[in-house]
Amino acid sequence: MSLSELRTLGRTGVPISPLTLGTLNFGTGSAPTGPEDSIRIIRTALDAGITSVDTADIYSQGEAEAVVGRALQGRRDDVFLSTKFHGQMGSNPAHSGNSRRWIMRAVEASLNRLQTDRIDLYQAHRPDYNTDVLETITALNDLIRQGKILYYGTSVFTPAQLVEAQWIANTNHLVPPVVDQVPYSLLVRANERDVFAITQQYNLGVLSYGPLDGGWLSGRYRLGSRQPASSRADALPGRFDVAAPFNQHKLHAADALARLAERHGLSLIQLAVAFALNHPSVSSVIIGPRTEEHLTDYIKAADTTLSDALLDAIDDIVAPGTNFLERDAGTVVPHLEFAELRRR
Template structure:
């Protein structure tokens, strides 16, 4: 396994990160534990979850699995804070109150004394970044958190956070978790160059474009009934993502994958994994079969010729489906 440094830190993580969004929800706790065991046996040492995933049940499933297998100390365990966790108007966001409260709750659910990487799930411009960083800094100083990171922040917001951290002598973000896949390459314009310049690790979410890059969807066929794209009328964002232009990317990518003797999903993951500046794409398997397919990406080599062919299909910095999409007035990225 090719372990990589997480940004400017001294810790090393596997080139794939096991995402736990399905755990405790569509994936039962027992199946979640089996997937975690298999991932750890394969060499993955990086697990990412969030307090809002299935309203805490994902963290509970991860915590129970690591307690049962006794391998907590082998894992770089990451979780996130920001989303709503109750009806109270203060039960969400990047305030000091919410961050401290939710860190304690996550520690209980994860059955651990410390969180290796605690990430702010979304930006919130109406909360000063110094308030957010001060709360996170206190958690690091208390030993409850080892490192801090962000998710779906813009490049300018991360540079601002570095200035504030330096000005007030606070812990700085060590990594960013943005959406990045072969249908949306826009982070290559500013975010990736910024991350390389300032030493941020990059942990892409949705490297398989929410399933569009798995090969199970077809241009002229209805989506599978159990898929997230089954009811496009109920989700306008999914409807915008599954547009005519995506097939002009997916179909030639499938041809390239066949020529390499692999699957579309493995090609897409391997490409993301080996892009300059990327640390560890997050896979989100719902089943053991999906995990096994994802692990196969570790055996796929991306050549210079492959990169040129892919760049002809979907040019650098462009997109055909919206993943990296921001509403700055609302202060949050849309899912």
């Protein structure tokens, strides 16, 4: 496998590269990678053969989109460009969600920051439990008719929500979502239980993110090692704490996977990215480099092929369908999160 071997994005017929450049780390302020370095990374990725770029309005509060817009000047037609709506922009809670009112405002702001006349894929970043799904789908269909977006999709929707969105669109003679974005890695495999079966049933494209599980699969999380320092660990207390009892199974698995990679002459990053790319449901794996060196590591990993024997060995360490933490799934079901929804 290599970056030159393009894949088809679900039923859209659009060919995209097996790696998609994610831009969560790009922008200003608290973003790890500043604007000029971000632009260099984006252009280096395009030169290397990456044809798909994923961003979101909420990344650095619009700064990531602005950086992408600058980087794609003169190359826009060569890129499959996706962005997202839903997260709160600024201090006003009304500037968020999946309502028609917000979508129509959010898309104009994203188009402006991206310096483009259309968004190839517009994604609902999260479900919105306060907005009727038909309202969201109708608004997105209107944007397709207006030519402002070409396709739309979802991100970390539950299996029931994925099926509901397809059913509502089809029964109302509307264009349904064509892509779902999900977390997927050696340590985050719950989507193998049901989501991937649904995406295959409806021939949805899948953009998977988090192949290194936020750094757990970077090779730095090993038994007996000190706590790795990272901005993500600071922002999400507990999730990356190697001393926490609830992380012990995950730490042992990360260590065992690192040793497995070493025995096969691979880096853990190579093993992790190749694993995500190997699943037949996955159209493209979103990578999130902070430096050009990180990008080089990811690109090398795209050329890695895993044997059936090695895949079996991975399954022996982390069984198919496993998630070590509920929040690794990317979203929390409200009835699990809020006690008032499950008590009288």
